[in-house]
Amino acid sequence: MxxxxxxxxxxxxxxxxxxxxxxxxxxxxxxxxxxxxxxxxxxxxxxxxxxxxxxxxxxxxxxxxxxxxxxxxxxxxxxxxxxxxxxxxxxxxxxxxxxxxxxxxxxDTWWNPPWPLDWQRYYWAARHHLHGLPEGVVWWTGAPDEDQARQWLHAQQASWHLLQPGQQELVSGAARGGVARCRFSAVPPRTNAIPEPVYRAHPRPQRSRSSTGFQANQSSASAPSSYGAFRSARSTSGRSS
Incomplete structure (x- = not known):
């Protein structure tokens, strides 16, 4: 046959x-x-x-x-x-x-993780959005888009103390070096979208930690700057386009 x-x-x-x-x-x-x-x-x-x-x-x-x-x-x-x-x-x-x-x-080293598979799929999506898809790899059906991955990374920071050590290691590794190597060409551009203030390419005046909710959430020094990596990568991508 x-x-x-x-x-x-x-x-x-x-x-x-x-x-x-x-x-x-x-x-x-x-x-x-x-x-x-x-x-x-x-x-x-x-x-x-x-x-x-x-x-x-x-x-x-x-x-x-x-x-x-x-x-x-x-x-x-x-x-x-x-x-x-x-x-x-x-x-x-x-x-x-x-x-x-x-x-x-x-x-796949993490084919059998001790945490939910949904979490593991979001990790892979966030990693690929930060670093770009490896050569020959394509998005799977129902993969989280860039905004969903960014929100997921923000949520990991907010609940950092609840993550298992293995999860913390994966999130930190995904964020590390993501700015320099990030490629957003794999993500379809959004049309008629109003840029959010956190994505401005130009520097903003310094504010106190209590002025924005996101800065307040980053008071823990142990959590990686994953959300900031997305912000910087998005700004870099905007200047190069």
Whole structure:
């Protein structure tokens, strides 16, 4: 069977319940009935194929730069989000890294974080907005835009004492050096947008810490200047355009 046809069939199986009735009837003419779909999902070895899972994980990580995928995510017809969720549960139940876990770690060090995956996806989005997308990497469906990532970084500063040490390390690393290397060309420009005062390219008069809420939030010296990195990077981008 050609590889493209195998991928197409896996995609139809993964999304069968969401297909229109007419499409399900067409698949039935090919022998892919609802009963066959149920038998497919009842066969764990086929449903959770390690080979197909690693292949899909490798392709997804190469394309999007991470494995912090949401549960319903499918890649080339393979239910990657569900498969990774199962692997994470098995890895957390193990007393040491499994062979499969080590192979996934080689693709993404934080494929199995001890904090929510939503947080991890926002981290990757903020990092890519600050430093630019690595060569060959593209945005994933539903990725946070620049403003959402900026607000997320601001929220991390405001709740810095609540973050785990690993989270603090990631946020600090994302902010470090982001100004010099930031490229916003990957983010579609906003039209008819009124620039916010915090994005002015020219220096502003010094104000007391109590004059702005953002400056007051930065009273903790331990939190990195992630929000300021976005502000400076945006100003640099505006002068160069």
């Amino acid at each position: 050609p590889r493209w046809l195998e991928r197409w069939l896996r995609q139809q199986i993964a999304e069968y319940s969401r297909l229109a009735a007419e499409l399900q009837q067409l698949l039935a003419q090919l022998g892919l009935t609802a009963a066959e779909i149920d038998r497919f999902h009842a066969w764990p070895a086929r449903r959770r194929s390690v080979l197909h899972g690693l292949e899909a994980a490798h392709d997804y990580a190469a394309r999007h730069g991470h494995l912090a995928v949401s549960h319903p995510t499918s890649h080339d017809g393979f239910a990657l989000g569900k498969w990774l969720n199962q692997v994470r549960h098995r890895q957390r139940a193990a007393t040491q890294p499994t062979r499969l876990g080590r192979r996934l770690t080689a693709l």
